[in-house]
Amino acid sequence: MPFVIPPGPKAAPRVGARPAFDRDALGSMAERFLSCVPLSAEVIDASGASWFANDRAERLADGFAHAGAAVPSDAREERLEVLRRALASGEKVRVVGVQGGVKRQWVICPNTASGLPAPWAVVFASGGPLDAFGDPSGATVRLEHDDWGPLAGLSPRELEVLTRIARGLSMREIAREMERSVKTVEFHRSALGAKLGVTNRVELTRLALRAGLVDLS
Numbered sequence: 001m002p003f004v005i006p007p008g009p010k011a012a013p014r015v016g017a018r019p020a021f022d023r024d025a026l027g028s029m030a031e032r033f034l035s036c037v038p039l040s041a042e043v044i045d046a047s048g049a050s051w052f053a054n055d056r057a058e059r060l061a062d063g064f065a066h067a068g069a070a071v072p073s074d075a076r077e078e079r080l081e082v083l084r085r086a087l088a089s090g091e092k093v094r095v096v097g098v099q100g101g102v103k104r105q106w107v108i109c110p111n112t113a114s115g116l117p118a119p120w121a122v123v124f125a126s127g128g129p130l131d132a133f134g135d136p137s138g139a140t141v142r143l144e145h146d147d148w149g150p151l152a153g154l155s156p157r158e159l160e161v162l163t164r165i166a167r168g169l170s171m172r173e174i175a176r177e178m179e180r181s182v183k184t185v186e187f188h189r190s191a192l193g194a195k196l197g198v199t200n201r202v203e204l205t206r207l208a209l210r211a212g213l214v215d216l217s
Contacts, residue, residue: 040125046087048080051120064095064106064123075099075145082141086110087119092138101149103212107138150196151211158192159213161185165201166208 034041034054042053044064064079079095086093086108095106110121148154154162157178164174171189175182193199196207208214 034122037124042123042125043120044083044123045120046080046084048076048083057125064108064125072145072147075143075147078143078145082143083108083121083123087121094138094140095143096140097143098146098148098211100147101151101207102210148211151207153195154192155188158188158195161188162192162204162208163213165189166205166214168205 031052034043034052037054038056040054040056040059042057042064043051045051048064064083075097079097082093082095087110090110090112092110093108095108097104097106105126107124108121109124110119151159151162160178161174164177169177171182171185175185178185193204196204198204198207
């Protein structure tokens with residue numbers, strides 16, 4: 001749909017008055033704006049249905065509330081509940097959690113305009129733990145149910161080893177911290193590498209950093 005600037009008023013408007021925008025023009029304007037922002041952005045309603053996603057959001061291919069069948073149902077339900085609370089309050093909310101094995105931030109910006117058929121929000125998303133939004137105003141919610149993606153199959157011990165690998169520790173140093181033998185630690189590393197299909201230390205570190213297992217601050 002082409003972008004159309006609505007005609008201005010015939011007389012000068014009163015101070016504080018706004019010209020009327022028709023819905024199609026406003027929708028076109030919003031679509032153009034969201035297509036230009038350097039963040040993943042999508043428009044979703046209270047059911048989690050996506051009405052628009054910009055190119056970055058399409059590349060992530062896993063929206064905030066409709067991330068696909070691979071995401072555990074409890075994680076999807078929790079996100080929907082956070083979204084509905086934000087829509088009910090009309091307040092911006094920053095959400096932090098892990099999706100697809102990647103630690104992400106979302107900022108839910110509810111639309112508070114009256115006269116709409118249903119409430120909706122624009123959700124901005126980071127692509128990983130290094131894509132920070134700064135410290136936006138509003139409440140921050142840390143999701144309880146994370147979607148660990150490829151890391152979901154790792155045992156607690158394997159996650160411990162992976163985290164320490166990402167910290168740059170040697171096998172001997174990891175064994176000392178965990179109070180286990182070097183042989184046991186090497187067994188855990190071999191097992192987690194097989195599960196992830198990765199044996200290179202650099203790639204293992206990358207996976208751990210993207211999942212937020214190591215504090216990057």
